[in-house]
Amino acid sequence: MANRIVIDPVTRIEGHLRVELEVKDGKVVDAFSSGTMVRGIELIVKDRDPRDVWAFVERVCGVCTTVHALASVRSVEDALNWQIPQNAELIRNLMFVTQMMQDHVVHFYHLHALDWVDVVSALSADPVATSNLAQSISSWPKSSPGYFRDLQKRLKGFVDSGQLGIFANGYWGHKAYKLPAEANLMGVAHYLEALEWQKEIVKIHAIFGGKNPHPNYLVGGVACSLNINEVNAINAERLAQVKHLLDDAKVFIEQVYIPDLMAIASFYKDWGAIGGGLENYLAYGDLPTNGYSDVSSFKFPRGIIMGRNLNEVIPVDGKDGEQIKEFISRSYYDYSGGNETGLHPWEGETKLAYSGPKPPYDYLDVDKKYSWLKTPRWKGNPMEVGPLSRMLVGFASGKTEYKEVVTEALTKLDVPVTALFSTLGRTAARGLETRLVANWALEFYDMLITNIKNGDSRTVNQEFRNPDTWPAEAKGVGMTEAPRGALAHWIVIKDKKTANYQLVVPSTWNASPRDANGQRSAYEASLIGTPIADPENPLEVLRTIHSFDPCLACAVH
Amino acid sequence: MRKKEIALFRVYVWERPVRIYHWLNALCIVVLCITGYLIGNPIVLQHGGNDASMLYFFGWIRFIHFAAAYVFLINFIVRIYWGFVGNQYSDWKNYFPYSKKHFQNMWDVLMVDILMIKKKDIETAGHNAVANFTYFLTFLAFLLSVVTGFGMYSAMSDNWFSSLFHWVIPFFGGDLILRMIHHVTMWFFVVFTIFHVYLVFYHDYVDGSGVLSSMAGGWKFVTKDKFLRKNQKKPEPAKK
C-alpha cells in the first residue's frame, strides 16, 4: 500500500490548505487538495446594494486585495451596460499593475524562495564571492562585499540566538536544495530588500484608493478626483509620486527579481520537467487600453489553450451558460437540483453542507466530499489558470512582447519550450509577466497624463449611480486577471438588490477537488509523479504547490 | 332633546413652571428638529469663493443644536422636579401607566375620542389618560434623545458633563446606531407635534373646556358636579 502523507497547514500561502498524498517508491501517486475554511461571502452579499458589494468581496482576500473589488464593480457595470471614463479605466489599470507587481514579488521572495534557498547555508557563504555573483548578474547597487558581510553577521547573530522565529524547523540542509552558499546569501539579502520594497509600491493604492490592503473602489469609475490645481485631489505631486514608484518598481524587478529568478532557475532546471499537470490553460485577459468592452485592446489577451496546443487560442465566453460551470460532487455543498449537476454562476447556489470527518481528525474521507472549494470546469474540462496560462495565451496569440520575453528566458536557461509546462515554468512565467507589467505601467501612466493634458479630468460616469435608473432585472459578469489567474464575478440584480452573486476564483480552478468523472484539477494533477526524497520532509511537494501561489481564502470565499 | 344646564368650574391646572417649561420645551424641540434635520441632511453651500476658512455655516447649525440641547435638558430636569413638588395635575405619577385603571381609562378615551365608537362621558381636569400616556412616551423619547445626543456629544467634547455619557456608545453598539436612534427620535417629535397640536385644538373645539388656552393662562373649565364627584373636595384655590 502507498504511504499517506498529510501537509496541514500548508504554510507560506494565503489561507487554509490541506494536502493529502499517496507516496509510493519515492513518488507521489495520488494527491488530494482540500480547502478547510469557508465564510459564505456569496450568501452575505445577497440582498445588498450592488454598489456596496465590491467592499464585501474585496475582503475575500487581503493578499490579492483589489482584484475582487475590480471584478465586482465591473460585474455591476456590465449588468447595467455602464461605460466608465477613460481616466477611471487607466487608474484601475495602474492599481491592477501595482497589485500584480507587489503580489508576485512577495510571492517569489517570501512565499516561494525558501523552497529553493537554504537560509542556514547562507552562513557559510563568502561575502566577496557573493558580491561577485551579485554583480555578475545585475547592476543593482546593493552588492558590495561589505553589504553582504554585514548581512551575514546579522544573520549569524540571529541564528546564534537560538530563536529562529519564522525560520524555525525549516527544511534546511534538505537534499533537494541545490544553490551554492553565495546564492543563498544573496537570496536572503533580497528577501529582506523585497520586504521593504513591497511596502513602497503599494503606496500607489493609497494614492488612488486611500489605503492598502483593501483600497477603495467605486461602481461607475474611481472615487479619487483629478484636479491638477487642487491640493485635495490627484495633482502633479501625487502623480509624480506614482511615477517615481513605478520607475523604482521597474528597476527593482529588472535588477533584482528577474536576475534572481534566472540565477535560481539555472540550478533547478530539472524542475522544468516536474509538476506540469493539466494541459489546458485559461485566461480571461485584462488591462484594457480602449475600454473594458473592447477585448482586443487588452494587454493580457483572453482565450483558452487546449492540450498544450500553442497554435490555437480558443475564445471563452463567461455569459454562455454552457461554458463555465461549477460542480460540487466532491465539495461540502448541496445543490437543489442534485449534487451531480453543474451550474453556471448566474444560476449558482451556495448551500454549505459539511460532510467531512468530525474534528479533530487525522485524515479526510477522500473517497467522498473532501473540500470547501467548488470545482469549476470549462465545457467539462479542468483548466489551469495563472501567470503560466496568461503567458501561454499571450504567446499563442502571437503578441511580440510575449514572444520576446519567453524566448529570451528559454534561451538564457537553455531549456526547451516544453519546460514551460512545469513547476519551473509556472514560477518563471510569473516573473516574466511582472516584467511586462512593469513596462505597461509606465504606458498607462503616460496615457493618463496625456488625457489630463488634453483637458479630460473625468473619473466617474454618473449615468447609473442612482438605482432608480436601473431595470427591474439585470445580469452581469466582471472578469479580470488576478495575480493567481482568471477571476470572474457574476451578479444578478433584481429590484436594485443583489439577487445572486457568485465568484469563481483562480485558486478555485487550480486547487479544487476532482470532479464526478475523477478528473483532477491543477494542484492534484501537477503533484502526480513528484519525486519525494524524504517523506518526513516533503519539500518537493511544497515547491509545486507554491508554484501556483495558493490563496485559499480566495478559493473558497 | 332637552338642554340641561351645566355649571363649569374654572380650575387652575397648569402652574407657571409647567407653562414655562412647556413653551420653552416646544421652542427647543422645534429648534432641535430643524437643526438636527439639517445636521443629517445638510444644505450644500456652493459659494463661488469656496474658502472654508471664511465660513462656519454648518458649525453654527451644530452649535445651535448643542446649545438648544443644553436648554432642553435643563428644562426637562426642571419639569421632572416639578413632577414631585407641583400640583396634582403635574404629578409624575399621572404619567406612569402603572394601574389597571389607567389602562381602562386609556381604552375609554380611545373608543370615545379617537374612534368615536362608544359614547361615554370622560372628563379630566389634567390630561386625559391617553394624553398622559402619550406624554409618558414623549418623556421617554426626550430621555432617549438626550442620552443618545450626549452620547454622541461625548466623542466631540471633553467637557465633564458630556464625558458622563461615554458609556452610551458601546452600550448602543457604536456611534452609527446611536445616530440612527437619535435621528429617529426627531421623527417621533415631528409626528407627535402634528397629532398633539391637532388634538389640543380639537379638544378645545369639542370640549369647550379651554384646553388650548390652559397652557397659556393655566386655567381650564370643568363640569362642576362631575368634578366634585371625582375629587370629593373643592378645587384648589388659586394662590394669590
Add this chain to the structure above:
Amino acid sequence: MADHKQLTLWEEMQNKGYSRRDFLKFCAWMGAFIGVESTGVASVVRAMETKKRPAVIWLHLQECTCCSESFIRSSHPIVADIILDNISLDYTETLQAAAGHQAEAAMKKSMKDNWGEYILLVEGSVPTGDDGVYCCIGGQTAEARLKEAAEGAKAVIAWGNCASNGCVQAANPNPTTATPIHKIISGKPLIKVPGCPPIGEVMAGIIVHILAFGTIPQLDGQGRPMAFYGRRVHDTCYRRPNYDAGLFVEEFDDENAKKGYCLYKVGCRGPVTYNACAVTKWNGGTSFPIQAGHGCLGCSEANFWDHGPFYQHLASFPGFGIETTADTIGLGLGVGAAVGIAAHAVITNIRKKDEINEHIETSAVPDRDQEGD
C-alpha cells in the same frame, strides 16, 4: 528545550555589531515613536537592556490575511527589524518556512518553552457554528487551536475587525457563526486592534509599546488602545473645515469633489468611526481613504458591514428597501399623520355636531369664585 540562553535585546544588538550608541539611539527613537517624553527614554533603555526577546505566536483563523499584509507594510519600524531583532515570531502560517507537522512542532515547542510568557496574536474570527467545521487547521477546529494557544499566553492581541468584531463573515446572515475572540477566551489581557485591516504602523506600534514598556498600552472601555482609537476619523480629518463651513460633495467627481470638500453627504462614516487614519495615515503616511476621495466605510467599527448602504449618510432600515433611511420613513409617517388628522377633523365635524352644539348652547358662565394668578 533551547540550548541557547535567551538574549536580551541589548545583548542581541551587541551580537549584531551594534554599538552602545546605536542602542541608545534606537531606544530614544522607540521612545519618541510611542510618545514618551525625553526623560522617559531612560526607562526605555532599561527595558530594552533587560527584556528577553519575547516569543510571539500568530494564529491564522477565519481571515483574509489582510492583517498580516498590513503588518508587513509597516514603515516604522519595518517588519524585517521587528521579526529579526525584536521578537521571535515562532509561528505564522503566512511567512514561516516550515509547513505541516514541522510547523506544528515549531509552535508546540515555542509554547512549551515560553509557557505563560508568549504573546498571542490572533488574526481572523472563530466560526463556532456546526462544531467548528467551517475552519479547521491541522485537523483541529479554529476554536480548539485558539483556546489551546491562549492558555499559555501572557497577553492576547486581536488583530483586525475579524478577531475583534467578527468582520465581514459575521455580517448578516453570518452563515458560519463567525465569532470575535473575546467571546471565546477569557482571563487574559486582550488588546483589540480593529480595522479592516488595521494600519500597519499601528500594529507595529502596539508591539513596540509592549516591548519597550513591558506593559500593554492604555485601553479604552472597549479594549482598544487609546493612542490609536481615542478619536474619531472626523475629529482629525483634514476636510473638517469644509464640513464646518457647509461645503459638501454631492456626487463623486462633481465640482465639489474636485475641490476636496467634505464627503459627509456621500456616506462618509468618519463621524462615527474611531481610528487613526487621518493622523497616522496609511502606507507610510501616504494617504487615507478620505484623502483619496472616498468616504470612510467605518472599517474599524463593530458591525460596520451591516450599517450600509455605504453611500448615504445613515444606514437603511432593516426590512425596508435599500434606499430607505429614517427620513423616508419619518416623512411617510408625518404625511400619514397629516392625512389621518384631516380625515379625523372632517368626521368629527359630521359625527360630533350634536355634542358640540349641546355644549355650545348650554355653556354656563363659570363660577367666579376663583381668580387666575
